[in-house]
Amino acid sequence: MVRKVTKAVFPVAGLGTRFLPATKSIPKEIMTLVDRPLIQYAIDEARAAGIEEFIFVTSRGKGALEDYFDHSHELENTLHKAGKNDLLELLRQTNMDSGAIAYVRQHKAMGLGHAVWCARRLIGDEPFAVVLTDDVVMGEPPCLQQMIEAHAETGGSMVATMEVPLDKTKSYGVLDIEEDMGAIVKVRGMVEKPKENPPSNLAVIGRYILAPTVMENLNKLKQGAGGEIQLTDAIADEIEEGRDVFGLRFRGQRYDCGSKAGFLQATVAFGLERDDLREEFAEYLHDVLAMRKAAE
Numbered sequence: 001m002v003r004k005v006t007k008a009v010f011p012v013a014g015l016g017t018r019f020l021p022a023t024k025s026i027p028k029e030i031m032t033l034v035d036r037p038l039i040q041y042a043i044d045e046a047r048a049a050g051i052e053e054f055i056f057v058t059s060r061g062k063g064a065l066e067d068y069f070d071h072s073h074e075l076e077n078t079l080h081k082a083g084k085n086d087l088l089e090l091l092r093q094t095n096m097d098s099g100a101i102a103y104v105r106q107h108k109a110m111g112l113g114h115a116v117w118c119a120r121r122l123i124g125d126e127p128f129a130v131v132l133t134d135d136v137v138m139g140e141p142p143c144l145q146q147m148i149e150a151h152a153e154t155g156g157s158m159v160a161t162m163e164v165p166l167d168k169t170k171s172y173g174v175l176d177i178e179e180d181m182g183a184i185v186k187v188r189g190m191v192e193k194p195k196e197n198p199p200s201n202l203a204v205i206g207r208y209i210l211a212p213t214v215m216e217n218l219n220k221l222k223q224g225a226g227g228e229i230q231l232t233d234a235i236a237d238e239i240e241e242g243r244d245v246f247g248l249r250f251r252g253q254r255y256d257c258g259s260k261a262g263f264l265q266a267t268v269a270f271g272l273e274r275d276d277l278r279e280e281f282a283e284y285l286h287d288v289l290a291m292r293k294a295a296e
């Protein structure tokens, strides 16, 4: 019987230097995709997957992110008095239960593995999810839910994966595949950002369901690619120690909102998904492209 996954770790300590100067005063996780901060997409996805405890690994300068989860009584009262019930409902949907959120601080930027390790005492001896907010996934059911359903069958640890061009593998954790079963692959090894000879073109994207033993592997605080403590290495250690690791080719589209181009693509895609924006926005995009073409 596979244990239910109810805890998720959100590593949100990164400086977001790729989005300077915006990130001089706002955490990148608060940056807005259409009208919701990136963190809201991650939270909504985790909630849909049945997550009940949300653990944020933060750092200095992330105060605005913590404030975002406060209930805004004043604003709710104002909207209530003004009869703006649709906005009130929208706001209330973002409210989190008291005690559902915990913050731990990463004191030094030592890599993704280190950030996840900072949450070890809150995770204890349970399987847990890790959600990277930079990776926004449009999918139905949402990506993490697809993974939880698959994990209930497979057990072990699981990463979300997608095919990327071979020359792009150096930006990702890459899977070495033991057995390809279609949607699910059994993993033989994992390499973080291979400079050459990637073991496949299956890249890890920022959704993980991990056995608690991954935390024990992280206890070694072993330095990996880029001199950082890598989550990928701690997952690969699971295989070395005889435990199962799987990759799930999720159904959906992933946007790399950690890069400017990816953020812009996500803005277009999520804008076009919205009933209240689609028509006008599509027309605008069409006109812009037509004008560009005419000018060429």
Ligand code: G1P
Pocket: 112, 132, 135, 171, 172, 173, 174, 192, 193, 203, 204, 205, 206, 231, 232, 258
């Ligand atoms: C992290 C992980 C990497 C993974 C990627 C997905 O890298 O270390 O294995 O493929 O997220 O977005 P980062 O992009 O934070 O450097």
